[in-house]
Amino acid sequence: MNIGFRTYQWMYIIIATVISTVVLFYYAKAIPELIPNDNLTKEMIMCSGQLLWQGSIILIFIKRKIHTYLSHMITVSLLGSLALIPLIFLFQKEPISIETRILLFLLVVLAMIIEHARRVKKLALPSYLTITWITYRILWLPILLF
Template sequence: MKTLEDQTLLYDEDCPLCSLYTTGFVKSGMLDENGRKSYCQLSAEEQNFVDLKRAPNEIALVDNKTKTVTYGIDSLIKVIGFSFPLIEKIATIKPIHFILKKMYSFVSYNRKVIIPGNVKEENKLQCTPDFNYKYRFLFIGFALTITSFVLFGYSNLILNLPKSNITREIILAFGQIVFQSLLLLKFHKQTILNYAGNLMTVSLIGSLILMPILVLSQFFQLPQTIILGWFGVTVLIMFLEHFRRVKILKLPFYLSFTWILYRILALLLILN
């Protein structure tokens, strides 16, 4: 593995995802031991040539010799491409680069709702991405679509439930967002959308947990005890994760219980 030396990635220390992959670059040898640094620890000198408005949105790669900076997907291409030149050649082809750039923005602007972390408020510099309505709505729509299709498939495995259809599942998933958001009307709209993003991430996590049973059901006749038991464990995991996220967001704790209440009301409606 070739090491890209004298280059430093400025990562968001409050973002577990950012911390994970930048640590991976260093441990794998793609970057040297000084290859990552918290954005919050930028020196006064570095603040003169790093774009402080752009860096929280697009991870910055600082060339410590020339004092120049690369941003966003180009930073990652530069790091990975130094060890794997073929990947760099492919990633810089215009149509592919355009797609990668959009995918990077999709994740970066939503990273605080994909994997939230506790913010260290004592830091003078905060690596918080700008609130981007387009990418937030795209993420919510993406998660809602995946969740609806998975629940459509899974509910049809439960024999005691009426036959499902995709329209019903979309309405139920969207209704959950509306139901919970009505309880937050006194908060700023960005707070509501941050919560909605976290809510749909929890739903997405639940969908991923349910998918193995969906796959196995295509090959085997699974007992209802396994199907229902797996669903029950999934709901418990989702509840605990929802509770954790509400705490991080410093929102009312009762949101986790109204989340359960909505699902109970929806189930009663379906059964009747």
């Protein structure tokens, strides 16, 4: 049985989405003052919705490199999630203010934005993909916060 490269890409995308979902869920638990009503389903919808949102933009406007772009996009999300894991453990061990926890999260987000923009440029895709990626997350903020 010959499993193609695209099949492996989709398997990676699914696994990375699940890992990102779980990590974001636990990070949200570390900042209940800010995200009081989080649950795993909400995080899964947010993470997989990002794939649908960006995938739709690629299909409608660009019509190429969808598998490659989505693999890179989820890698950026996965790297951001992995960067949050030490913070989750730190927050469990040390009393750290909510402001510091938010600032640390925002630093990870900034690194993710820079990395996303770098990968989009490397793939020779339009830079507005980074803007639509950020827009999706901003649109989710009211859902997460309330």
